[in-house]
């Protein structure tokens with residue numbers, strides 16, 4: 276993989292990729308999906324040991340990972356000041372001298388991800404940067420508020436300037452096997468998003484089985500999701516490699532059968548550069564290089580960027596800086 280230049284990451288995808296419009300609900304396809312849990316577990320366990328990248332290739336992969344981060348703050352004590360600081364980091368995620376040494380300029384994260392009330396400060400702080408704002412929505416994180424309010428919340432966030440909406444699905448529809456209800460919900464959320472891209476958060480840690488993860492992934496894609504996302508970051512189990520494998524394979528099947536590419540966003544608990552590299556390797560193996568760009572891949576992470584910056588600093592200078600120097604992000 277080559278080190279990305281600024282605008283490879285941002286312009287190319289929009290030129291190439293049509294949005295997934297969704298398809299009619301196909302219950303036979305959904306019910307036919309199975310997940311071989313022991314085999315998935317074995318594959319997920321062996322991948323980290325089998326794939327490693329070093330030196331300049333590793334630095335290039337880390338820059339790619341960085342360009343795919345949805346830099347996130349989703350705390351009850353978020354303030355405009357915190358969001359402004361986060362956005363400053365999103366605009367310049369790596370120190371200028373390090374970027375220069377890496378031969379890069381204008382590297383930014385994929386998006387900034389916030390609650391609805393923080394869209395305005397984010398818009399203000401990101402002016403002129405081209406960095407999209409993603410808003411979590413639809414009763415995030417539990418998704419248990421009245422349906423009409425969840426739809427209204429999406430519409431309000433789009434009106435406020437979010438160009439990406441991360442919705443949570445109703446886990447109960449999955450747990451009770453009510454696939455038509457999940458499909459209708461996804462369809463309605465997609466409609467409410469209009470031109471904003473919609474990421475469907477499955478909250479996989481609450482879905483009970485990998486087979487349910489596979490089926491929920493497929494339903495959300497049939498309903499028109501632009502991305503499927505593992506977790507809110509608030510469940511007790513968030514992104515994992517087995518779940519990733521299942522979701523990537525669902526994306527691959529959907530692409531094979533419909534021709535539409537749906538993006539993938541693992542989120543929650545991903546805070547180490549070495550873990551990010553494992554995710555990239557898995558995506559490269561399962562889906563191919565096309566998915567390793569910000570229009571089809573994001574990390575949902577509040578604290579991954581700091582470790583990536585630290586590793587890049589080590590690559591450039593040969594020494595590690597203290598973790599506290601990379602506190603934000």
Ligand SMILES: O=C[C@H](O)COP(=O)(O)O
Nearest residue numbers: 508542543544575576577
């Ligand atoms: O969608 C993003 C997640 O909420 C971030 O989770 P994290 O704080 O564990 O990185």
